[in-house]
Amino acid sequence: MSDYQSVSASAKHNRIKQSWLRTLADSDLTLGWMFCLPFLILWAWWFFYPFIQSFTQSFTDANFTALGRAKFIGLQNYVQILHDKEFYRAVMHSLEIVLISVPVQTLFGLLMAILVNQKIKGKGLFRTVFFIPYITSQIAITTVFMMLFKKGTFVTELFGWFGFGNVTWFADTRYALLFVSILFIFQQCGFTMIVYLSGLQEVPKDLYEAGEIDGASIWAKFRYITVPYLRPITFFIVSVSTIGGFQIYDQIAAISRYGALGSPAGATNTVVTYFYQHGIRYMNIGYGSAAVVLFFFVIMAITFLQKKLIDEKG
């Protein structure tokens, strides 16, 4: 009897306790924070804190070998970077990669999207073929292209017909940057195609039909229906590709055999290799961080500028 009573009492107690806990755990406030907590902890630890550090350390002479002795030096790192010829060269190289690759991959991506959007045989296969470089390791693709663009291969000879020298492209200071741009184009076209394709499929069919009734040519339909419809997508693609172009690293690391990043002879030095070289290889954390902060503002400025340009044109 007493046994039974105590069991029942504790069960009752449990139920009350459980329901109290349950109500608390079931409230949106508790559950919301509970569900966001793992993300927030990792974010604060591995994003927000380092993000702040990037700024604060850029005003110090922090060095990896003597972290405790870092002292505040104001804008000295920034002044030094802005007086470094190598930095300007790196910025120019980054710009060059972006200016070569972004227009080409946007146009080719659009062309591919239009092609695989036609009623033709094997379009699924072509879509896959164009898309595969995007999901493949950039180190792997660069490795293959390095073999293809060596002196005397059929690829370099083919390019020779268009006036390019028969040289090992990635080891030649004239061609190395173009080589990196080609790699970036090869990788990015598939992505551009997929994004354009989703846009093309949303253009209302009756717009084209109305155009046909008015006797519009294929070109007129493309120019006055497709292009305006794709404008927001184009903005998205150009922004993503530009930012991606500024961030290129794998391809450059892969062609810099043994040598310093940005081989040959600094011909592929970009903003990214510049800060990586200084901040991580040479361990000048303060100096490298200052370069990163500049890089960050450059990217923000370009995104802003592009948005403004495209809005004005539209």
Added chain:
Amino acid sequence: MKSQKSIGLLITYLVIIGLGIVFVLPFLYTVYTSLIPMRDVNSLVGPSHWSFGSYRKFFTNEAYNVPRWFMNTVIMTGIVVLGNLVINPMAGFALAKLDFKGKKLIYWIVVATMMVPYHMILIPVYVNIAQIGWMNTFWALTVPFLYQCQYIFMLRQFFISVPSELIEAARIDGMTKMGAFWRIVYPLGRSSMITVAILAFAGTWNSYLIPSTFANTPDMYVLVVGLNSVKDLFFENTPLIMAGVMLTTIPILLFFFLFQRQYIEGISSSGVKG
């Protein structure tokens, strides 16, 4: 009119096949070169010369430990994918279906973080990892990457589309909200979860910058980093390196062919890679 159409079709085929050749050629070159002996590189030889010798050599070479690199890659990728499949959906669900103080702030954090390139924090993360003694450990390769704001954003979009009545119905049946999430809403999002899994898988498997910075001793290399060092060491042995390229990329290609539809949907809906 009809002939104009057929000329248009002919041009379409010519252009698409031409582009197709440009894109397939490097792949065919890789497959072919990985199978032939070194002396036949850059010349065409028949199948009687072909063998898997370079693959065996790549895998069993004594100068480096490829099976170890393979394991490292599998462990790193596995942990990151699992983490992303737990942490992101929870946050995404909270932001989509729960109403709580601070939600706006968290949403703002997710959106703002998405726009910052990882390069921005690479140096301090590197220093912090070194200071807590995580250099050359799996901790460094996985813990900072267990969540991804792009995926939280993507999953939030998906959870918004789940009818709230479903959760209400589950609660009437006696489930807690947490129970309703794990047992009803989460399984419902299967295809979104697969998209996140594929994006995280490809992004992690292919990553070079992070593993080459946070793990730089040969026994902690992942495949991509290892491939790059083999390439530098044995640059003249093209078949060996092409075999390495094949072994590094085949798992990704297999995964892609299995889940192509979800992958492409994921890309076109969010425009994010790994």
